[in-house]
Amino acid sequence: MKITKVECLTVHPGWRKNLIFVRIETDAGIVGWGEAYSQYDRDRAIAAQVEEMGRYVVGRDPFEIRHILQVAFDDYAQRRASLEFHCAASGIEQALWDIVGKATDQPVYNLIGGKVRDRIRVYANGWSYKMRDADDYARAAEKVVESGFTALKLDPLPRPWRTYIPKQHIRQAVKTVRTIRDAVGPEVDILLDIHRRLAPMHAIDLANALAEFEPYWFEEPCQSENINALADVRAASPIPTVTGEALYGRAGFRPVLRERAVDIINPDVANCGGILELMYIAAAAEAEMIACSPHNYNSTTLALSATVHASAAMPNFIITEYFIPFEEFGQKICRNPLKPVDGYILLPEGPGLGIEVNEEVVRSMPGKPFPKRELPLPENEGPRAALPTKAF
Known part of the structure; x- marks a missing residue:
C-alpha cells in the first residue's frame, strides 16, 4: 500500500479560529484523517507546511510512520523545527495512524x-x-x-x-x-x-x-x-x-x-x-x-x-x-x-x-481570514508594573 495524495483542508467551525484537517489517500482506497493545531493569524503558514511536507509523503508506505516523521525532521526540515513544522507533522502523523488502524481493522489504541x-x-x-x-x-x-x-x-x-x-x-x-x-x-x-x-x-x-x-x-x-x-x-x-x-x-x-x-x-x-x-x-x-x-x-x-x-x-x-x-x-x-x-x-x-468524517460537509465550510485585531500601541500601555504582595 502506498500514499497517493496528501491534502490540507482549512475549515471554519463558526467560532474563533480556523481548523486544519489533513486527508491522506492510498492506492488501496483507504483514506486517513488527521488534524493539525492552528492559531489565528498563523493558520495559513501551518497549512502551507502541511502542503509542502505532504509532497514528500506521497509514494511512501503509510505503515512506516516513524521513518516518515524522521525524514520530515532530518531531511525535509533539516533539523530546523518550528510551531508550523510540528503542527503539520502532527496532522499527517494522525492521518497515517488512521490509515494503519483501518487497514488492520483495529482502533489506534x-x-x-x-x-x-x-x-x-x-x-x-x-x-x-x-x-x-x-x-x-x-x-x-x-x-x-x-x-x-x-x-x-x-x-x-x-x-x-x-x-x-x-x-x-x-x-x-x-x-x-x-x-x-x-x-x-x-x-x-x-x-x-x-x-x-x-x-x-x-x-x-x-x-x-x-x-x-x-x-x-x-x-x-x-x-x-x-x-x-x-x-x-x-x-x-x-x-x-x-x-x-x-x-x-x-x-x-x-x-x-x-x-x-x-x-x-x-x-x-x-x-x-x-x-x-x-x-x-x-x-x-x-x-x-x-x-x-x-x-x-x-x-x-x-x-x-x-x-x-x-x-x-x-x-x-x-x-x-x-x-x-x-x-x-x-x-x-x-x-x-x-x-x-x-x-x-x-x-x-x-x-x-x-471517527467517520462527512467529507462533503467539511468541504462546504472553508476557512476564513481572521479579522485584524486591535493590538496595543505604546500610548495604550500605561503603568502596569507592580510589586508583589501577599495581602489579599
Missing part, C-alpha cells in the same frame, strides 16, 4: 500498547470566552456543571497579557474564582490557565491568593522556555503547576522533565508531533512521576479522538480538554462525534481513529 482505561475524563473549556464580570463567570460555570462536566478551565486574569501586572489584576482573579467556587460547590474541579504571561513574583502571589479555592492546577504561569522561572513557581506554589502546550517534540520537554519544573505536562497531539510522539513524551514524564494531561484546543472530532486514543494507553494520564464551542461543528461534520457523558468520553471502538 490497540496498536500503541492497548488500553489501560475504558473512559477518558475531560474538562470543559471555551465556556467563558470574553467574559469579564465575576457573576457572568459563575452563571456560565453553573450551566457547564449542569450539562454533566465535573471539571472546567478558565483564565481568571483580565487582559492585556503582560509579564508585570498591578495588584488589581490579582484581586480581580481572586474575586472571579471565589464566585465560581461558590456557584459550583466544592466537588467540581476548577483548572486555572495563566497562558504563560506572568513573572514568577506575580505567579507565586496569584497561586497563594487562589489556593483557598482548591484549584485542580495552575497552568503555564510563566513562559515555558524559562525552566528556572517555572521551577521557582512550582517550588513556591501550593497548587500543582502545568506546562507543555507550547513545547514541541521530546526535545522540547526534556529540560522541563530533567529539572522537574512542573507537576503535570500538557502536550498537544496536534502540535507535539502526533500520537506516537505524545506517547514518548508521556512515557518520559512517567519515569519522573509527572502526570500527563493532553492539551486539546482543537476540534471535538479528529484531534480529540487522537488524544483519546493516546490517553487510553497512557498510564500517567489524568484528564484532557474538551472545547464546548466546537461541539456543534463536530456534530455537523462527523457522523459519530465523541460526546462526554458525566465528564467522561468512552473509547471509540471503530478502526483507526474511529
Whole structure:
C-alpha cells in the first residue's frame, strides 16, 4: 500500500479560529484523517507546511510512520523545527495512524500498547470566552456543571497579557474564582490557565491568593522556555503547576522533565508531533512521576479522538480538554462525534481513529481570514508594573 495524495483542508467551525484537517489517500482506497493545531493569524503558514511536507509523503508506505516523521525532521526540515513544522507533522502523523488502524481493522489504541482505561475524563473549556464580570463567570460555570462536566478551565486574569501586572489584576482573579467556587460547590474541579504571561513574583502571589479555592492546577504561569522561572513557581506554589502546550517534540520537554519544573505536562497531539510522539513524551514524564494531561484546543472530532486514543494507553494520564464551542461543528461534520457523558468520553471502538468524517460537509465550510485585531500601541500601555504582595 502506498500514499497517493496528501491534502490540507482549512475549515471554519463558526467560532474563533480556523481548523486544519489533513486527508491522506492510498492506492488501496483507504483514506486517513488527521488534524493539525492552528492559531489565528498563523493558520495559513501551518497549512502551507502541511502542503509542502505532504509532497514528500506521497509514494511512501503509510505503515512506516516513524521513518516518515524522521525524514520530515532530518531531511525535509533539516533539523530546523518550528510551531508550523510540528503542527503539520502532527496532522499527517494522525492521518497515517488512521490509515494503519483501518487497514488492520483495529482502533489506534490497540496498536500503541492497548488500553489501560475504558473512559477518558475531560474538562470543559471555551465556556467563558470574553467574559469579564465575576457573576457572568459563575452563571456560565453553573450551566457547564449542569450539562454533566465535573471539571472546567478558565483564565481568571483580565487582559492585556503582560509579564508585570498591578495588584488589581490579582484581586480581580481572586474575586472571579471565589464566585465560581461558590456557584459550583466544592466537588467540581476548577483548572486555572495563566497562558504563560506572568513573572514568577506575580505567579507565586496569584497561586497563594487562589489556593483557598482548591484549584485542580495552575497552568503555564510563566513562559515555558524559562525552566528556572517555572521551577521557582512550582517550588513556591501550593497548587500543582502545568506546562507543555507550547513545547514541541521530546526535545522540547526534556529540560522541563530533567529539572522537574512542573507537576503535570500538557502536550498537544496536534502540535507535539502526533500520537506516537505524545506517547514518548508521556512515557518520559512517567519515569519522573509527572502526570500527563493532553492539551486539546482543537476540534471535538479528529484531534480529540487522537488524544483519546493516546490517553487510553497512557498510564500517567489524568484528564484532557474538551472545547464546548466546537461541539456543534463536530456534530455537523462527523457522523459519530465523541460526546462526554458525566465528564467522561468512552473509547471509540471503530478502526483507526474511529471517527467517520462527512467529507462533503467539511468541504462546504472553508476557512476564513481572521479579522485584524486591535493590538496595543505604546500610548495604550500605561503603568502596569507592580510589586508583589501577599495581602489579599
